[in-house]
Amino acid sequence: EIVLTQSPGTLSLSPGERATLSCRASQSVSSSYYLAWYQQKPGQAPRLLIYGASTRATGIPDRFSGSGSGTDFTLTISRLEPEDFAVYYCQHYGDSPLTFGGGTKVEIK
Amino acid sequence: QVQLVESGGGVVQPGRSLRLSCVASGFSFKNYGMHWVRQAPGKGLEWVAVTWHDGSNKYYADSVKGRFTISRDNSKNTLYLQMNSLRAEDTAVYYCARGYSSGSTGEFDIWGQGTMVTVSS
Numbered sequence: 001e002i003v004l005t006q007s008p009g010t011l012s013l014s015p016g017e018r019a020t021l022s023c024r025a026s027q028s029v030s031s032s033y034y035l036a037w038y039q040q041k042p043g044q045a046p047r048l049l050i051y052g053a054s055t056r057a058t059g060i061p062d063r064f065s066g067s068g069s070g071t072d073f074t075l076t077i078s079r080l081e082p083e084d085f086a087v088y089y090c091q092h093y094g095d096s097p098l099t100f101g102g103g104t105k106v107e108i109k
Numbered sequence: 110q111v112q113l114v115e116s117g118g119g120v121v122q123p124g125r126s127l128r129l130s131c132v133a134s135g136f137s138f139k140n141y142g143m144h145w146v147r148q149a150p151g152k153g154l155e156w157v158a159v160t161w162h163d164g165s166n167k168y169y170a171d172s173v174k175g176r177f178t179i180s181r182d183n184s185k186n187t188l189y190l191q192m193n194s195l196r197a198e199d200t201a202v203y204y205c206a207r208g209y210s211s212g213s214t215g216e217f218d219i220w221g222q223g224t225m226v227t228v229s230s
């Protein structure tokens with residue numbers, strides 16, 4: 001089972017700032033194609049942001065970008081908008097069991 | 110409109126059973142692998158189970174293996190999760206999600222709104 005560790009647990013930033021979120025895998029993701037990022041706001045279902053480590057999902061603004069390979073992956077939000085304050089999860093979806101990271105909360109400073 | 114709608118949640122005593130349903134619309138349900146994901150109150154996301162597009166393969170998280178059964182009826186565009194021998198730690202919001210592939214892989218591009226399951230005496 002691939003364990004995903006996200007850091008930091010909480011990120012306190014102001015609107016307009018850059019956010020950098022990390023996701024580290026316990027072993028190499030067999031194909032970086034199988035790494036995704038999701039955003040979740042309170043009381044809502046998660047929303048797909050990035051798949052294949054770096055491809056934005058339909059309708060996702062270009063301020064969101066994903067990068068990385070092997071065991072280290074990053075989600076970057078170039079300039080935080082008020083609606084971006086939420087919890088973000090990375091996910092490995094290549095082999096069963098599929099796994100999620102513990103999440104990073106991006107909160108308003 | 111592409112959507113997934115879950116139902117069947119509620120309050121159930123430990124050791125009892127519950128069946129969740131997820132009705133799909135707006136896409137060709139039979140072509141996609143389908144998943145259940147849960148989220149305990151105040152906690153992160155936990156993948157629960159997957160069924161391939163035709164139901165030929167099913168995989169489970171160790172935490173539910175032997176107690177939960179995932180199934181689907183492609184003629185009704187419906188996904189199910191039969192939960193037996195429920196425990197307090199199964200208390201969570203349960204989401205169904207579409208995997209963007211016919212099998213187990215594929216990012217989760219469509220999610221339902223979730224249904225709450227509370228296991229309590």
